[in-house]
Amino acid sequence: MTDVTDNLVVAAARLNSVELQPWWLQRGVEPLLLCNVHRGTGEFLCVSEADPSPLEPGIWLIPAHSYQIDPPVLKAGVAALINRDNNGWEIVPDHRGATVYTTDTGEPRQWLALGDLPEGYTLQAPSTEFDTWEGEQWVPDEAAIAEAARVVAYRKQALATQYSTERIGTLQDAVDLEMASEAEVAALTAWKVYRVELSRMDITAKVPTADDWPISPNDEALAAWLTSQLT
Incomplete structure (x- = not known):
């Protein structure tokens, strides 16, 4: 009987231990995953776990600029921006850090913004200091x-x-x-x-x-x- 009693005591202790755990640590509870975006641009930054509400079982706290949506599928040279409805992504070109050239003078500069290059800029480097921009390419000014x-x-x-x-x-x-x-x-x-x-x-x-x-x-x-x- 001693063994049976001991087993019952251990089982009861385990049950009490589970019941005393915070709700978000209990078996079967999965943390809520959030997509975090930049507060200024809306650019996707990373995926993180939401914080649980300590006094409200089953309630997860969603901070500002975080959304309960699937993360975007990204490749090199693009970035994802949260859409206007905050339920999906807009994929845009990402030329940040690249050297771009003004089409009027060929002057180089480092690009810092997301999105398509505005008119007057190109990723193509002029071949010589005498190149001029014609249409969509540099042409040497003979x-x-x-x-x-x-x-x-x-x-x-x-x-x-x-x-x-x-x-x-x-x-x-x-x-x-x-x-x-x-x-x-x-x-x-x-x-x-x-x-x-x-x-x-x-x-x-x-x-x-x-x-x-x-x-x-x-x-x-x-x-x-x-x-x-x-x-």
Whole structure:
């Protein structure tokens, strides 16, 4: 009888223990799942469990900006917003963090808003600083590219002329003072020829290619000096 009595006592204790547990911890009670959204945008954030009402068995507390609906099915590049009736979701593009470009200037900026990009912005990056937006794509502005190349060529021509003039001046001094070696006399003539050839380049007609430029008496020294001035 002792064993039977002990079993009855244990069973009664277990029954009392269950009855004394809060209602939301009792067997068979499942917590209410809620979808939480951003208070400002209505964007789906996460799923959480509702808090139970301690004094009202079976009642779950639903805080603001939380809804008892199924969570959205999301994929990369989209977000879900609670709809106007608070009973479903509106799927919208999510470009936040992406680099977008203004179609008038090509200037980049980081995008921070949800939804489609407004007119005047694109995710396409221009290929060059001379691209212009036409329709739905960037198109190189060939005239602008040619003009920029001409500006660089004018600058190179002017600097090369300046360098050759400086070399001619020093070598001419040596000749005038009868201090020039045969090599210096030859160099003076070569730099003068080079300067004349530079002056005859017509950059207004076309952008010169590498082969169009005359060869200087010291291309290595000239190239190093031009690099220092053009960068």
